[in-house]
Amino acid sequence: xxxxxxxxxxxxxxxxxxxxxxxxxxxxxxxxxxxxxxxxxxxxxxxxxxxxxxxxxxxxxxxxxxxxxxxxxxxxxxxxxxxxxxxxxxxxxxxxxxxxxxxxxxxxxxxxxxxxxxxxxxxxxxxxxxxxxxxxxxxxxxxxxxxxxxxxxxxxxxxxxxxxxxxxxxxxxxxxxxxxxxxxxxxxxxxxxxxxxxxxxxxxxxxxxxxxxxxxxxxxxxxxxxxxxxxxxxxxxx
Numbered sequence: 001x002x003x004x005x006x007x008x009x010x011x012x013x014x015x016x017x018x019x020x021x022x023x024x025x026x027x028x029x030x031x032x033x034x035x036x037x038x039x040x041x042x043x044x045x046x047x048x049x050x051x052x053x054x055x056x057x058x059x060x061x062x063x064x065x066x067x068x069x070x071x072x073x074x075x076x077x078x079x080x081x082x083x084x085x086x087x088x089x090x091x092x093x094x095x096x097x098x099x100x101x102x103x104x105x106x107x108x109x110x111x112x113x114x115x116x117x118x119x120x121x122x123x124x125x126x127x128x129x130x131x132x133x134x135x136x137x138x139x140x141x142x143x144x145x146x147x148x149x150x151x152x153x154x155x156x157x158x159x160x161x162x163x164x165x166x167x168x169x170x171x172x173x174x175x176x177x178x179x180x181x182x183x184x185x186x187x188x189x190x191x192x193x194x195x196x197x198x199x200x201x202x203x204x205x206x207x208x209x210x211x212x213x214x215x216x217x218x219x220x221x222x223x224x225x226x227x228x229x230x231x232x233x234x235x236x237x238x
Contacts, residue, residue, distance in 0.1 A: 001032070001034070001066060001067055001094075001095060002032070002095065002096045002097075003032045003033060003034045003066060003067065003095040003096070003097045004026070004031040004032045004033065004097060004098050004099065005023070005026055005031055005032075005033045005034075005097055005098070005099045005100075005101065006033075006034050006035075006036060006091075006092070006095050006097035006099070006100050006101070006145075007019065007023065007033065007034070007035045007036070007100075007101040007102075008035075008036050008037075008038065008088070008091075008100065008101070008102045008103065008115065008119045009035060009036070009037050009038065009103065009115070010037075010038050010039060010103050010109070010111040010112055010114070010115035011037065011038075011039055011041040011044070011075070011109075011111065012037050012040065012041045012052045012053075012055065012056045012070075012179065013041070013052075013055075013056075013059075013176070013179045013182055014037075014103060014112070014153065015035050015037075015101075015151075016059055016063075016172070016175045016176045016178070016179065017153065017176060017204060018103075018104075018151040018152060018153050018221070019101055019151040019221050019223075020059075020063060020171070020172045020175040020176065021163070021165025021168045021169060021171070021172040021208070021219065021221050022101070022151075022163045022165060022221050022223075023035075023063050023065065024063050024064070024165070024168035024171040024172060024175070025163065025164075025165055025167065025168045027063060027064045027065065028064075028167075028168065032066040033063075033065045033066060034065055034066055034067035034068060034069075034095055034097075035060070035065060035067075035068045035069075036068075036069055036070075036071060036088075036091050036095075037056070037068075037069070037070045037071065038070075038071050038073045038078060038084075038088075038111075038115055038118075039070075039071075039072070039073045039074065039075035039076075039078065039111070040052060040053070040070055040072060040075065041075055042074075042075045043075040043076045044075075044182065044193075045190070045191050045193045046181050046182055046188075046190040046191065046193060046196060047181030047182060047190070048181075051181050052179070052181070052182075053070075055178050055179040055180065055181060055182075056068060056070075056178075056179075058178040059175045059176075059178035059179065062171060062174050062175045062178055063171065063175050067095065069091075071087050071088070071091065073087070075111070076110075076111060078111070078114065078115075078118075079114065080114055080117045080118040080121060084118055085118060085121055085122045085125055086122075086125075086133060088118060088119055088122035088126075089122045089125050089126045089131065089133055090133045090134075090135055090140065092122060092123065092126040092143060092145065093126055093133055093135070093140040093141065093142070093143045094135050094140070096143045097145050098145060098146045098147070099145060099146065099147045099148075099149070100119065100123060100145045100147070100148045100149070101148075101149050101150070101151055101223070102115065102116050102119040102120065102148065102149075102150050102151070103115040103116040103119070103150065103151070103153065104116060104150055104151060104152055104153040104154075104155065104157060104224070105117075105150055105157075105224060106155065106157070107153045107154050107155050108153075108154040108155055108194075109153075109154070112153055116150055119148070120148065120226065123144065123145060123148050124144070126142065126143050126144055126145075127142050127143065127144030128142060129142045147226070148226040149223040149224065149225060149226065150223060150224040150226070151221065151222075151223055151224075152207075152221075152222040152223065152224065156207070157222070157224060158222075158224075159211065159222025159223055159224060160223060160224050160225040160229065161222075161223055161225070161229060162211045162212070162214060162215045162220040162221065162222050162223070163220060163221050163222075163223065164212070164215065164217045164219075164220055164238060165208065165212075165219050165220060165221050166212065166217050166218040166219045166220075169208070169218070169219045172208075172219075176201070176204070182195060182196065183195060183196060183200070183201060184196055184197060184198045184200070184201055207222075208220060208221065215238045216238065217238070
């Protein structure tokens with residue numbers, strides 16, 4: 001399946017927390033969007049792998065994405081090495097996206113920064129004609145996306161651009177809350193974590209409001225560029 005946008009995420013729920021408003025906005029515009037998770041989040045304190053899979057499926061339906069898969073790298077233990085790079089290259093060549101979104105270059109969780117570097121390197125490698133990969137027994141053609149952007153996560157990084165997600169803010173919150181094992185639930189008896197407090201979701205809203213305020217809209221999501229951003233028409237800018 002050829003996608004317009006492919007979102008890589010170190011863990012289930014990374015995409016929902018960081019760029020699901022952007023995902024939903026582009027799905028509504030007719031873009032085909034997919035999510036590839038690197039790990040199953042098995043080191044997470046709350047929930048189980050099976051529960052996270054069910055939650056990811058529920059979120060996918062809310063967002064209306066065209067594809068979602070998990071590469072099942074070891075949570076907290078994967079590295080930016082050729083073994084893992086090749087798996088990401090295979091996914092890029094499989095979906096042939098024009099745009100890739102990836103984890104923040106640095107963040108509170110070390111997996112996020114590693115995933116960012118891993119995807120960045122794999123994006124380059126995916127375009128190498130002499131690098132052979134196979135899917136379902138067939139050799140894949142080289143493919144290099146047109147653009148790579150990194151979404152902002154827990155740490156307050158400065159964005160290079162902000163996407164207006166005002167119309168899809170409620171969709172974003174529904175997608176996040178689909179991962180109900182991970183976030184605030186007054187009826188849960190699981191251990192408290194950094195992301196399970198009500199303050200964490202309040203931070204998500206506050207940041208979206210802050211980013212939105214800067215571009216004079218209600219809600220926004222921030223991204224960091226991999227290279228200079230080109231503009232053909234100044235009228236397209238907010």
